[in-house]
Amino acid sequence: MPRPIDPARRRARRLQIIDAALTAFARHGYAGATTAEICRIAGIGSGTFFHHFPTKDSVVAAILEQGTRETREFFGGRAPGTPPRQVLFDFVGHAAADLADPRAAGFITVVGGLTARPEIAAALRDDENTLRACLREVVAAAQDRDEVRTDLTADRLALWIVLLVDGFAGRVAAGGFDVTAETPLLVDQVALLLDGSRPGPSQ
Amino acid sequence: MPRPIDPARRRARRLQIIDAALTAFARHGYAGATTAEICRIAGIGSGTFFHHFPTKDSVVAAILEQGTRETREFFGGRAPGTPPRQVLFDFVGHAAADLADPRAAGFITVVGGLTARPEIAAALRDDENTLRACLREVVAAAQDRDEVRTDLTADRLALWIVLLVDGFAGRVAAGGFDVTAETPLLVDQVALLLDGSRPGPSQ
Amino acid sequence: MPRPIDPARRRARRLQIIDAALTAFARHGYAGATTAEICRIAGIGSGTFFHHFPTKDSVVAAILEQGTRETREFFGGRAPGTPPRQVLFDFVGHAAADLADPRAAGFITVVGGLTARPEIAAALRDDENTLRACLREVVAAAQDRDEVRTDLTADRLALWIVLLVDGFAGRVAAGGFDVTAETPLLVDQVALLLDGSRPGPSQ
Amino acid sequence: MPRPIDPARRRARRLQIIDAALTAFARHGYAGATTAEICRIAGIGSGTFFHHFPTKDSVVAAILEQGTRETREFFGGRAPGTPPRQVLFDFVGHAAADLADPRAAGFITVVGGLTARPEIAAALRDDENTLRACLREVVAAAQDRDEVRTDLTADRLALWIVLLVDGFAGRVAAGGFDVTAETPLLVDQVALLLDGSRPGPSQ
DNA sequence: GATGAATGAGCTTTCATTCAT
DNA sequence: TATGAATGAAAGCTCATTCAT
Numbered sequence A, B, C, D: 001m002p003r004p005i006d007p008a009r010r011r012a013r014r015l016q017i018i019d020a021a022l023t024a025f026a027r028h029g030y031a032g033a034t035t036a037e038i039c040r041i042a043g044i045g046s047g048t049f050f051h052h053f054p055t056k057d058s059v060v061a062a063i064l065e066q067g068t069r070e071t072r073e074f075f076g077g078r079a080p081g082t083p084p085r086q087v088l089f090d091f092v093g094h095a096a097a098d099l100a101d102p103r104a105a106g107f108i109t110v111v112g113g114l115t116a117r118p119e120i121a122a123a124l125r126d127d128e129n130t131l132r133a134c135l136r137e138v139v140a141a142a143q144d145r146d147e148v149r150t151d152l153t154a155d156r157l158a159l160w161i162v163l164l165v166d167g168f169a170g171r172v173a174a175g176g177f178d179v180t181a182e183t184p185l186l187v188d189q190v191a192l193l194l195d196g197s198r199p200g201p202s203q
Numbered sequence E: 001g002a003t004g005a006a007t008g009a010g011c012t013t014t015c016a017t018t019c020a021t
Numbered sequence F: 001t002a003t004g005a006a007t008g009a010a011a012g013c014t015c016a017t018t019c020a021t
Helices: A006-031 A036-041 A047-052 A057-078 A084-098 A100-113 A116-145 A154-174 A179-195 B007-032 B035-042 B046-052 B056-076 B085-100 B102-112 B118-144 B152-173 B177-196 C007-032 C033-043 C046-052 C058-074 C084-098 C102-112 C118-144 C156-173 C179-195 D007-032 D034-040 D046-052 D058-075 D084-098 D102-112 D116-142 D154-174 D179-195
Strands: none
Touching: A006 A036, A006 A047, A006 A057, A006 A100, A006 B007, A006 D116, A036 A116, A036 B085, A036 B118, A057 A084, A057 A116, A084 A116, A084 A154, A084 A179, A084 C084, A100 A154, A100 B102, A116 A154, A116 C102, A154 A179, A154 B152, A154 B177, A179 B152, A179 B177, B007 B035, B007 B056, B007 B102, B007 D179, B056 B102, B056 B118, B056 C102, B085 B118, B085 B152, B085 D084, B102 B152, B118 B152, B152 B177, B177 C156, C007 C033, C007 C046, C007 C058, C007 D007, C033 C046, C058 C084, C058 C118, C084 C118, C084 C179, C102 C156, C102 D102, C118 C156, C156 C179, C156 D154, C156 D179, C179 D154, C179 D179, D007 D034, D007 D046, D007 D058, D007 D102, D058 D084, D058 D102, D058 D116, D084 D116, D084 D154, D084 D179, D102 D154, D116 D154, D154 D179
């Protein structure tokens, strides 16, 4: 008599494990976070873990995929009338806000060193491509409306926005960095990037 | 009768191991780079490895310490007359050039996830503190000469220079990033940071 | 849903490993008895070994603790009316009988050289203290009833009983020693110790 | 120009190493006493160690052989007129005196667990055989003169003298045992052994 | 589904021993 | 003779993963 699988319960379990994994990764690094530790934090047995995720790597991938999904949702969810340039700043603020959870910054740093794991690398590439595609599109729209400099391609500007946000995340992970206090400077720096005023006469 | 031990030979061996480790770490990540692999690359036996480094972690620490030393040498070696602002740009260029060795970028990314290892974390803190102290000093000097904005503390500007360089390194490690082509934009971005928001003439 | 964990099964596994370890230690000494060898004898994988004992040392400690427990049970289980002097002889006989298992004698000899291992040393001290405390108490009771000489303290007599039994064990381990044939002499020697009549040093 | 090998110097080196080894073995056990540690204590390089002893085991064997030699010298050096029974007590006193060096007791305990090493086992057997042969001869002479009981064979009495001395050594190694205070009791115990049980064994 | 005992490949590290100098 | 850098076999131990219950 197969118990009717409750998809909601399943999803909740997955989230519970993902959350525990996030905590463990941020606390001990990837290798240091054993599946046993994750299970302990999640309050489950190891068997349960592998019922929901085929491998340890796959949890990382799942976390990344969730991030990718959220990215897509973020850009998809903007009010249609919002000026593209504004969307970019909204995104930066959104990303900075995410980093207020210190586990997020820790996770990003940890995951950076995992490119040797094929599954993780793929998820990482996916995440990055999605983000850059979304940004590129918005940047291009902003360029069309002359809200953003046009001497650099939309792609390159998107890349540099990612660069700034990643550098920001790195500082958060390094510690001693006040996210809320520094966010305005991040926004400024993005503005400078988008405006491109260079030494010599400013814009 | 005791063979006169040759310290130069010792140092050479250490460098040889460090070099092999750098290659292995960049190629396979920290956990994936087994000591056996490092030894194979270095062309030595495992005993020799541990003759020179007490643990695998200690190699990472040694690499970081070498970087710290080089940082100190870089700032110590500037011609006395060089304008501080110029020193900052020299540093950025220098850092970008270092990243042309793709192993450097890989290593930086890998080492980011290793804060759970006490010895490595300590070396990492050391490196960061040294770099920021050096930068802070130069930034302060530049501020004294009005070469750099003064609405932000020297410390904070130093921090953001590090942020930019680290973000840059992250992009290099992510791949598909042309270091030499992007370096000018990095310099621009640092200039914009040092000059501050647009209203008013820059520099 | 959780399979009801069977503590009896766990205990049986532990005993199985302890038994294998006893065999291996007696056969090859401590260092010579690799965990791999113990596992082979026990018919288990190495993971199983470390699932039940955190370290190789801990097996030795567990064996000793089991001995301590048996000592306590032995003295606790004497019929209340038994004359103390008789209890002492019962103990000696019991100890000698234990040594009929050649692994026991081998183990005792092996463990003697392991005082440098903190965990083992602690278990060893514990075992010894327990035994001597039990013996001391019985000896004291025997002295109260005038069954045993009183010119030596109960503690010292207990110590010398241990000395005799250990010396006996040493001979067993050395080989070529017929336990059953020699046991009466051990009993005699203990009797001589307890009576202490000495004819003067020479003849 | 081969330096003329000075045999005295060679012997001195050997003794120096043996002494260091004795210290190390007593301090850390056999496995815990690395050749490196022995070399450090002896103040020599590892190469020198292996110039004088082909293996680590051979040092143990050499120590044992030295003991064997001393045993032989002891029995060979008795004044011809000494009554055999007196020789036995002299030996016991001599052995007890040796154990005043705590390293000796430690070494004996350590070496007991090394029967798995062929070379050591051989030396151990040799030592034991020599000792027992010497003792047996003296005991037999004492029996001839009616100084010692004759209801037990000389061989068996020799064995039990060894048993008592070994038990004594074990107590010394266990610690908290005052050699000089306990030596008289050892002598008593040997006397009781040699004279045999008096009528009325129990009580 | 959930569990945790069992597994064993694979890791880092140790250390007796060799040998060129 | 004396040295210590180099060696590599072998050890203890970890941990992701499997599977009977």
